[in-house]
Amino acid sequence: MTASRSTAIERAAALSVVPRRAPSFLRRFFRQRGVPIAALLLGLVVIAAVFAPLIAPYDPIATAPRDSLQAPSGAHLLGTDQLGRDVFSRIIFGSRVSILVGIIAVGVAMLAGVPLGLLSGYFGGLLDHAIMRTMDAIIAFPALVLALAIVGALGPGTFQVMVAIGVSAVPLYARLTRGQVLSIREQDYVHAARALGASNPRVLARHVLPNSLSPLIVQGSLGVAFAILAEAGLSFLGVGVQPPAPTWGGMLSKALPLIERASYLSIFPGVAIFITVLAINMLGDALRDVLDPRLRGI
Amino acid sequence: MSTRYLIGRLGQTVLVIVIVSMMTYFFLSVLPGDAVTAQIGADAGGFTEERLARDLGLDKPLPLQYVDWAGRMLTGNWGTSIRTKESVLDALWARAPVTLQLTALAMVISIVIAIPVGVIAALRRNSWVDRLSTTGAVAGVALPNFWFAILLILLLSVRFEVLPASGYVDPLEHPIDALKHLLMPAVVLGMAQSATIMRQMRSSMLEVMGQDYVRTARAKGLSGYRVVVGHALRNALIPVVTLLGLRLANILGGTIIIEQVFALPGMGRLAVQAIFAQDLPVVMGFVLVVALIVQIANLVTDLSYGLIDPRIQLGRGRS
Numbered sequence: 001m002t003a004s005r006s007t008a009i010e011r012a013a014a015l016s017v018v019p020r021r022a023p024s025f026l027r028r029f030f031r032q033r034g035v036p037i038a039a040l041l042l043g044l045v046v047i048a049a050v051f052a053p054l055i056a057p058y059d060p061i062a063t064a065p066r067d068s069l070q071a072p073s074g075a076h077l078l079g080t081d082q083l084g085r086d087v088f089s090r091i092i093f094g095s096r097v098s099i100l101v102g103i104i105a106v107g108v109a110m111l112a113g114v115p116l117g118l119l120s121g122y123f124g125g126l127l128d129h130a131i132m133r134t135m136d137a138i139i140a141f142p143a144l145v146l147a148l149a150i151v152g153a154l155g156p157g158t159f160q161v162m163v164a165i166g167v168s169a170v171p172l173y174a175r176l177t178r179g180q181v182l183s184i185r186e187q188d189y190v191h192a193a194r195a196l197g198a199s200n201p202r203v204l205a206r207h208v209l210p211n212s213l214s215p216l217i218v219q220g221s222l223g224v225a226f227a228i229l230a231e232a233g234l235s236f237l238g239v240g241v242q243p244p245a246p247t248w249g250g251m252l253s254k255a256l257p258l259i260e261r262a263s264y265l266s267i268f269p270g271v272a273i274f275i276t277v278l279a280i281n282m283l284g285d286a287l288r289d290v291l292d293p294r295l296r297g298i
Numbered sequence: 299m300s301t302r303y304l305i306g307r308l309g310q311t312v313l314v315i316v317i318v319s320m321m322t323y324f325f326l327s328v329l330p331g332d333a334v335t336a337q338i339g340a341d342a343g344g345f346t347e348e349r350l351a352r353d354l355g356l357d358k359p360l361p362l363q364y365v366d367w368a369g370r371m372l373t374g375n376w377g378t379s380i381r382t383k384e385s386v387l388d389a390l391w392a393r394a395p396v397t398l399q400l401t402a403l404a405m406v407i408s409i410v411i412a413i414p415v416g417v418i419a420a421l422r423r424n425s426w427v428d429r430l431s432t433t434g435a436v437a438g439v440a441l442p443n444f445w446f447a448i449l450l451i452l453l454l455s456v457r458f459e460v461l462p463a464s465g466y467v468d469p470l471e472h473p474i475d476a477l478k479h480l481l482m483p484a485v486v487l488g489m490a491q492s493a494t495i496m497r498q499m500r501s502s503m504l505e506v507m508g509q510d511y512v513r514t515a516r517a518k519g520l521s522g523y524r525v526v527v528g529h530a531l532r533n534a535l536i537p538v539v540t541l542l543g544l545r546l547a548n549i550l551g552g553t554i555i556i557e558q559v560f561a562l563p564g565m566g567r568l569a570v571q572a573i574f575a576q577d578l579p580v581v582m583g584f585v586l587v588v589a590l591i592v593q594i595a596n597l598v599t600d601l602s603y604g605l606i607d608p609r610i611q612l613g614r615g616r617s
Contacts, residue, residue: 137317140589142551145569149585152573153326229442233555236444237570252445256559259448259463260456270445278440 025290032286042279045272049095056089060246069262078268081251082258087265090246091272097235097247098228098276101162105227106220108166110173114216117177118204122185132178135171143168147230151239158241165230169223176219180212187211214291221284225277232273248273304601311597318589319371323364326582371586377579381572386583389568394587396466396564397553400487403480404549407488408495409542415492416499416538417531420507431496438493443552447486447559454482464561483560487552491545498541499534506534536603543599547592 023031030036048055057077064084072079078087120131138146143165150164184190185208193203234240235249243250248269255265358366370377376386419428455463461482469476506512507530515529554566561567565584572580 133313133317134321136314137321140314140318140592141585142547142588142592144551144554145585145588148554148569148573149322149326149581152576152578152581225440229440232442233444236442237555237558239570239573249442249444252448256448259451263452263456266445266448266452270442270448273442273445274437274440277442278437281436281440 028290029286032289034282035286038279038282038286041275042283045095045276045279046099048092049099052093052096056086056092058086058089060085060090060093061244069258069265071262072264079262079264081254081265082262085246087251087268090251091248091269094246094248094251094269094272095276097158097241097245098231098273101158101165101231101241102224102228102280104162105165105169105231106223108163109169109223110216110220112166113170113173114177114209116170117174117179118181118209118212120174121178121181122200122204122208128178131174135174138168138171141168143226144230144233147234148237148239151234156239156242158245161231161234161240164234165227168230169226172219172223173216176215177212180215181208184208184211218284218288218291221287222281225280225284228273228277228280307597307600311593315590315593318593319368319586320364322582322585322589323367324360326578376583379572379577379580381575381577381580386579389580390565390583390587393563393565393568396562397550397557397566399469400480400483400553400557400562400564401546401549403484404487404491404552405542405546407484408490408492408545408549411488412492412495413499413535413538416496417503417526417534419496419500420503421526423504428500431500435493435497438490441490443486443490444555444559446489447483447556450482450486451559464559466562466564479560479562483556483562487549487556490552491549495538495541495545499538502537503530503534506530509533539599539602543595546595550588550591 030039062085064080067076067080067084068082070076070080070084076086076088078091080086081090116131116135120128141149146168147161147164150167151160154160154163190203190207193207198206231240232247232249232252235247236253238250238253240249241247251269252266255262255269259266374387376390378385379389382389415427415431419425419431422428451463454461462479463482465479467476467479512525512530515525520528553564554569556562557564557566558570565587569581569584571577572584
């Protein structure tokens with residue numbers, strides 16, 4: 001009895017002296033279900049994008065009419081398209097466009113949306129009304145319709161697609177930031193900073209913005225997945241990144257008329273889009289659960 | 299529902315539509331290739347260009363141009379297509395039935411799949427139905443709809459030859475054939491939306507099932523079916539209805555690609571052809587019609603809350 005009591009006391013003392021450390025962010029992140037697999041898949045896609053010239057066995061653009069429409073084989077792992085180009089090499093190079101458009105489109109959306117949300121939420125009043133009604137109007141267009149209209153206005157091309165997808169996502173970031181700012185601006189530390197004479201830009205940049213970042217990071221990561229899907233959709237329609245640049249959406253568009261003769265052309269680029277978007281979504285969801293559990297279910 | 303709320307809500311919708319039309323006009327008016335060049339070609343002489351610009355009212359300041367344009371739109375003059383010389387309103391009107399039928403069927407499919415699955419997943423939490431539906435929803439969100447369409451064509455048209463891969467048939471002439479042509483595109487659009495609706499249905503059902511009134515209903519001996527349908531479902535549907543309004547916009551957006559895949563002669567396909575031809579009047583008309591439909595859908599969604607749950611008194615302050 002005495003012995004067990006003393007051990008219990010010792011254990012309690014040991015606990016109070018050396019408090020258990022909370023698991024690190026990365027450890028918590030990687031403990032989420034599916035994260036290791038999703039990270040591995042996305043890692044492979046990123047490696048493919050970065051080292052495309054080293055990995056791809058053939059030039060993705062050079063045509064070889066003699067080799068056209070060859071089924072998957074040892075020479076051409078995923079077959080060749082109607083112009084004799086190696087499908088595997090085109091998928092590897094296609095990852096560059098997808099990842100680049102995904103990241104830059106989200107960058108464009110955040111670059112415009114976050115400052116608008118900060119201003120709207122922090123200053124309120126007429127400025128808030130003007131910004132938010134404009135955002136409402138942008139949301140009235142389905143994202144793809146808006147992106148299509150912008151590409152229609154600017155003409156097709158990689159840069160235009162990035163801008164189009166980015167602009168259609170601006171309201172999302174503006175609204176999210178505004179919501180965060182509305183609660184943060186009433187916090188004591190913001191009042192204290194103001195009382196100490198900090199200017200508005202300083203309060204916004206040093207206190208409000210850093211504390212609004214978590215949901216923005218989560219939304220941004222999920223936004224990359226949306227942007228990749230949107231780019232694939234626009235390229236599928238033929239108004240996105242222009243040929244001969246290899247894009248997954250563009251490859252599927254060219255494969256559709258050949259669906260009966262060469263069905264393999266319709267499979268692999270789709271698998272690439274699906275895996276990439278799935279991996280990013282899973283990582284984004286896990287990031288949300290770790291960084292900002294309040295957003296679960298949104 | 300108070301009349302004051304109704305008027306206020308209608309006013310809000312009109313305001314957003316006005317801003318939307320302004321944005322459409324201003325944005326598409328500052329294009330590199332303007333309407334004058336599109337109509338007479340890049341090589342026309344300066345004199346012709348100037349005259350046509352005056353005829354089109356393009357020499358006036360932009361706000362005045364917008365007022366002129368909005369006035370014409372309100373009187374039903376939506377301009378003519380640069381590509382086909384057809385009236386824009388007629389062109390859209392002729393293709394609207396295809397897009398609207400597709401959208402409606404897709405919506406029905408998404409609801410028919412999502413609501414029962416969502417309810418079962420919530421009632422049988424952690425069962426195989428729940429796990430399968432959650433996995434399906436995660437995968438469904440990542441699946442590009444045009445690729446899903448291609449896979450279905452491969453399976454149902456190329457391999458088993460049970461449904462046609464493309465084309466449109468008027469349902470008034472051959473209803474069964476028309477349904478066969480629309481089924482695959484509608485399933486593609488509907489399934490994509492059902493993933494999100496199902497997740498929302500599941501979580502709101504889980505929340506409602508934990509409420510006191512559900513426990514009371516159970517305690518007074520009601521059957522499981524009556525508890526779920528009569529008490530829980532009705533309340534759990536409110537957030538789902540909000541989502542349906544938003545999903546409609548996504549389905550409409552999705553029709554652009556899906557009409558292209560299945561060669562359906564709808565508004566989306568018209569818009570894509572117009573973009574290739576830099577046919578701005580048609581692009582503007584399409585964008586406006588879609589924005590209009592989305593706004594009306596949002597309005598109807600808002601007003602329908604009162605019907606689903608009579609306790610919601612729109613426009614009256616909380617007591």
